[in-house]
Amino acid sequence: GAVVSQHPSRVICKSGTSVKIECRSLDFQATTMFWYRQFPKKSLMLMATSNEGSKATYEQGVEKDKFLINHASLTLSTLTVTSAHPEDSSFYICSARSYSYEQYFGPGTRLTVT
C-alpha cells in the first residue's frame, strides 16, 4: 500500500514552454501533497505544500507564478513549470500523506529544458 506515482518520469522541453508534472496517490487519499526539487548530489528542497481544495503554500524564494500547483482531488496534484528555462532543469519529487505524519514519495520526474 501507500504508492505514489509521478508522470512523466522524464521530460525534455524547449525554453519558454510549459510542462506539467502529475503526482497521484494510487491507493490512499492524500490530504496533503508536497513538491520537492533536488539538484545533483544535493538534498531535497521543499518547494510547496498543497492541501486538497486549497491554495498551495510556497516556501520562501519559490516563485508562485512560475511553479503552479493544483491539488484538485484527494489523489492528484499537479506541478506546472511555466515558461521553463534551462535553470529549471532538475529532478522534481512529490510526496503525499494521508492522516498520519508519514510521507510517501513518488519516483521523481527528471526535467530537462533545452
Next chain:
Amino acid sequence: AQSVTQPDIHITVSEGASLELRCNYSYGATPYLFWYVQSPGQGLQLLLKYFSGDTLVQGIKGFEAEFKRSQSSFNLRKPSVHWSDAAEYFCAVGGGSGGSNYKLTFGKGTLLTVNP
C-alpha cells in the same frame, strides 16, 4: 527552526562490514524522525521512523536507528552491509505535533559506497 545535520557526505564500507550513518537534528519540540534511502534517479523509500516509545527502532532491510534525545541524534545502523545497500541516505525531522503542515526537513544526505 528545524534542521538536520548529516556530518558524513560519503562513506565507503566493505561488504559484510557494519555501518553507522550519523544524524543530528535541531527541533524545539518532540521530533518525528525518519531515515530514507534513495537509489540513483529514483524517489525516496522510507527505511524507518521514530514517533515515540522505544528509542531503538527497527526498519526494513535490516536497518535500525536509535533516538538519543540527550545527544539530539538519530543514527542509522546495520550490522552487515550488502552490496545492494549502496545508495544515498537521508535523515529527516518533522514536527511531532503536526505543526507547519507536517513539513519535513532533510539533511544533505550521506552517499554509501560498498566495496566487494
